[in-house]
Amino acid sequence: MRTGKIFCIIGGLLVLVATYLLTFSQFHMTYSYGLGLIQNLGFIFEQGDIVNIIIAILFVIFLFSGIFLIIGVKRRAAAIIGSFLAIGMGVYIIYIHYYGVFSIFFVKFLFFTELPLVDGIYPLHIAIDRVGLGTYVLLSGGVIGLIGGILGTSS
Numbered sequence: 001m002r003t004g005k006i007f008c009i010i011g012g013l014l015v016l017v018a019t020y021l022l023t024f025s026q027f028h029m030t031y032s033y034g035l036g037l038i039q040n041l042g043f044i045f046e047q048g049d050i051v052n053i054i055i056a057i058l059f060v061i062f063l064f065s066g067i068f069l070i071i072g073v074k075r076r077a078a079a080i081i082g083s084f085l086a087i088g089m090g091v092y093i094i095y096i097h098y099y100g101v102f103s104i105f106f107v108k109f110l111f112f113t114e115l116p117l118v119d120g121i122y123p124l125h126i127a128i129d130r131v132g133l134g135t136y137v138l139l140s141g142g143v144i145g146l147i148g149g150i151l152g153t154s155s
Helices: 003-020 034-039 041-047 050-063 065-071 076-099 133-151
Strands: none
Touching: 003 034, 003 065, 003 076, 003 133, 034 041, 034 050, 041 050, 050 065, 050 076, 065 076, 065 133, 076 133
């Protein structure tokens, strides 16, 4: 197995773990993680604002970025697209928390849920400064997937 394939698999697994098992951040006892977006899809589309719907569609595509990275084992373009989605979302979350710019849409419960699914266990929240471990794992998975996509996946 070539190095590019291994990097795509590792990057995809890291992105999937970060999206579905770890929190991106915690804001006043409210967690943000990937399943929070799935839980709030009805609320997002209920608003009816076209900008919110377009952003929600982009974020739903982001939920599949780990799968795109794993598909990138066979198709190089899928790995690059999936890694750009993961890197973009990680940078977006870090930008929001370090510069204090909460967009209205993010505050309207895009990723946020009031309570964790299993308190203290799922989603796992390990705080590193202002953001959670999930954000950094998401970024690292995206970078590793991008390296795998650039190296190529041919046998």
